[in-house]
Amino acid sequence: MLALIASFAIAPLGTAIAQDSTPGAGGEFDAAPYEAPADGVEGEIITDGSSTVFPITQAAAEEFSNIVDGVDITVDFSGTGGGFERFCEGETAISNASRAIAEDEVAICAENGVDYYEFEVAFDGITVVVPESNTELTCISVETLAAVWAPDSEITNLNQINPELSDLELDLYGPGTDSGTFDYFTDAIVGEEGASREDYTPSEDDQVLVEGVSNSEGGFGYFGYSYFAANEDVLNAVAVAQSPDLSDCVLPSPETIQDGTYAPLSRPLYVYVTAQQLQEDPALQEFMRFYLANAEELAVLAEYIGSPEETYAEDVERLETAIDGSGTPDSQSTPDA
Structure with missing residues (x-):
């Protein structure tokens, strides 16, 4: 039983x-x-x-x-x-x-x-996501992703990520502080484990994050790949680039996660x-x-x-x-x- x-x-x-x-x-x-x-x-x-x-x-x-x-x-x-x-x-x-x-x-x-x-x-590959309706934000650099989630971040609008994008207020979702995904993401992206802005909706339940991002026009968040893969009909994955000029954007997939090209968000x-x-x-x-x-x-x-x-x-x-x-x-x- x-x-x-x-x-x-x-x-x-x-x-x-x-x-x-x-x-x-x-x-x-x-x-x-x-x-x-x-x-x-x-x-x-x-x-x-x-x-x-x-x-x-x-x-x-x-x-x-x-x-x-x-x-x-x-x-x-x-x-x-x-x-x-x-x-x-x-x-x-x-x-x-x-x-x-x-x-x-x-x-x-x-x-x-x-x-x-x-x-x-x-x-697993920690996946950066937006709602299915957001077809503008297709790639983000590690540098910009860090700026979004840094403790002192003042980024609140999509056009602050890229001025060519729409004027759309961001609605942030991410793991809570007891989550290993939070620890890994903040270390790999922000540069210090546990360092994160606090004005977002946190949850240790990834399904709560899925629902939050998918039901908000300005939804933006991150969680484990499997929850994205199971919800591709309502979410879009955002590719991650090492270069600020976005010349090396990589989407998470079974292949890129296992071979490590989806860096730095692939993890055991x-x-x-x-x-x-x-x-x-x-x-x-x-x-x-x-x-x-x-x-x-x-x-x-x-x-x-x-x-x-x-x-x-x-x-x-x-x-x-x-x-x-x-x-x-x-x-x-x-x-x-």
Whole structure:
């Protein structure tokens, strides 16, 4: 049985994946060979964290529950930072993350005796979006994007981005401060993690951002690629250019995200799993075996981009060493852990 509980309103299981506006809509899942334990497995698994990684873990939980009975899986999202807060307090077994764990979070986990393993499950490209009605803004430079979102920004109109564009007041939407997407974007674009203007509508729920941008003539925002891909009928992606003269505009796509040409907004996505529970909890062991064996397919189902095959192969090997206790948790090899 799978329970979906979130800090924000979301649809029950079955409805979410069936809706066109939700990542993964209409996908078909072709599971890798997986054999559940003959004597069955029971238990409870609680996950929390990134709303960006949420659709992948949600899909994993749903497909796993179709094969294995007796495991209750709660898939929650409160943002990457919020997820790590619970994870490092020992409240969750899995933390979904759209960025690597931060130094202060590493320290809290260490203080509480929480060791963990990090597994890469997909690639994402943070996507800059406007409503489908806005066909003027097709490309923006990193420099200008930084100017829009800087803490002291005075850009409030489309024609301040480019004087040739219409006189249209901007209506800004973006992730909240507990979001790993917020952390990554502000670091990669503004130049300092957490540095951002505050006069925008924030949410850790990407679907709220989708609805906000798409329903506002001056809508302008950013969030994970899968939420754009699932809503291309009401949104337009804005290409990103490294050069101020816009001579090298690149749109996000599975190809440009995976090969890194969609820079600097391509990034890996992770799940963090508690080391102690991996050794002791058969339900968690089997779920993670299923998850990593099918990570690429699950990423595609959720409309993300799969990581390189060698990454998945290494993750599967590391998982088995984590389960039998012969591996070294990533928390013990992290500087200042």
